[in-house]
Amino acid sequence: MDYELGDAAQALRVRLRELIAQEIPPGFLGAFSANPDDLALTQAFCKTLADEGLLCLAWPTEYGGGGGSVWEQTVVREEMWAHHEPRGAQYMGVNWVGPALMRHGTDEQRAKHLPAISAGEVIWCQGFSEPEAGTDLASLRTRAVLDDDGWLISGQKVWTSYALMAQWCVLAACTDPAAKSNERLTLFIVPMDREGIEVRPIASMLGPHHLNEVFLDSVRVTEADVLGKVGAGWKVMRDALAYERVGIARYARCESLLSRLQDALVADGLWDALAPALKSRWVRALISLRVARLLAYKAIAQQNEGIDPAAAAAARIVTTTCDQTVAELLLEAAGAASLDAGPDAPIHGAIDDHWRYAQAATVSSGTIEVQRILVARSVLGSSR
């Protein structure tokens, strides 16, 4: 047994922190703000990472990647999330669109998209969810109707993150309503400026850009736009989402925020006056976060063995729950200024930001109920 991440991973963490300190201002709260400078900052940072071969560290070298180990990838995920994802929306392209293209894309698709992703030049969005198809994704209704020139896609997507920023979308549509549920869908790679696509932002408590509606009115796609095979959309989707098995390294942001608030409270002479119960919750939160991290490591260590399908779900359950526990703790510990937002608020407004976004942790990319179903199935067997 050895929990060392390895010298390369440790050195990488140091290097990433150096780069972040150089390029990302301390009050940065992510690209998804009302301020377009934040997006520009992340685009520039992606270039920096790409230049050092760190943006697509996980990818094989033949696709412009760094060929990094899973532990180096883990370090990248942790450091990026801890520092409010200075890659902006890029992680979508890097984490699953790229790998999905490698496995299921055509030579032309790979040649066209992979270099652009690994250079940090494009933003992708994921057009899966629909008003009637959330957890039950397989029942989505957006229709791709075959004609002589390919398909015309009509329908509506919803909750599509970064749709206004994105140049490309991986769009799921039904190509054969009569087929079995795992053969109904096809994935298409569609440029967001194609005729017939309209994006409307949805104002939400999470902040700008996280949620959008995408309306599709006879959007033309051809054979060349299909990702994988026609009718294999469900398989490609599941496969693609498997790259996101353990999900976001939320524990890393939580550990960072707790550490920053602790420093701020000590500096302001407020730490000693913190209610003992809060300190005790603080300690418990740190322990839970450590558990979350270890469960993620366990799932990652088993990545290629496929032993325990519940491992990733367990990691997700603990880390998303921690996100919300820590959100409450931060608000309480910050005291009277806890609800202040913006750069002058405690730790540059990161508490308000975290609390709002944490509310969605147990919903976005697979609800906690779905994760529980997976764990229960593994422990108890299938219920049917």
Added chain:
Amino acid sequence: MNTDLPPDVVAFADSARHSLTRLGGVDLALRTEVDRDLREPVSRALASIGAFELDVRGDLDELLAGAQLCRIAGAVALAWPVVDELLSVDGARLALINPAAPRVDHGDLGGEWVGADLDGEAHSLEFGEPRSRAKLGPFLMPASLGPARPPVAADDVARHLVLGSWRVLGSLEAALDQVVEHVGARKQFGQALAEFQAVRFAIADASVAVRGLEELAKFTTWRLVTASAAHHSADACALRLHAVDTAVAVLRTCHQMLGAIGFCDEHDVSVLDRHLQPLLRLPVSAESLALRLVPTVEAHEFETLFS
């Protein structure tokens, strides 16, 4: 024993609910985030139902009527500091604050304000410019302490905590109603969400929590009028602490059951949740409220069957 609200109070509550819902309900609160002048009709509506004549320092019925008004204000996220207004001191609205960093919901409304901490230490409050659009507690204003004022009566502080708790209750009831409706109507996997056991249990727990809070709110209000004054502060503190704990848990369930739609500004639960935050966090955190109760427990003064 009779645990029902008096009929007069129920009738007043019905008419208040009717008029504040007709005014625009939660949607009005959302619109007020961008146009603060929309508080004008709120104040007129409150005046027309006789809200400003209620004497919540008076007998049980008056206090209960005030409590129901606060409950309805919570249900529609009313963009008005009803509790502060009901407990005005010499014409100045009374806000409960943490003197280290006073923050007051709707502090920009003008008029005179008194800020008191939980021990009743009071100051006049002064306000600067409204904050730029914040999502949580969008009407919260940073304040600074002006000249000291005579201390506020302990019973006023207690009634403030209690009326605020009724407001929390109203918001939770409204949020849960929305969620119940949603899970009954929304279908996934060919059936209503309400058919899934996981959903049923979550809603059941939330419902139990809200029922419990309602009973505690009624009991505490009754005790404020009937129990000896020595108990009022502790009872009020206990209610508020429980209201906060319940709110955090129930709102979490509400969001979870709604999925992504519950985060949208357009959804009532998002508005209810965001607008409720100041009451849940201020003037002090839940843990601080709990600490204030410890001496009461140590002195065997916390009401139990054995105290």
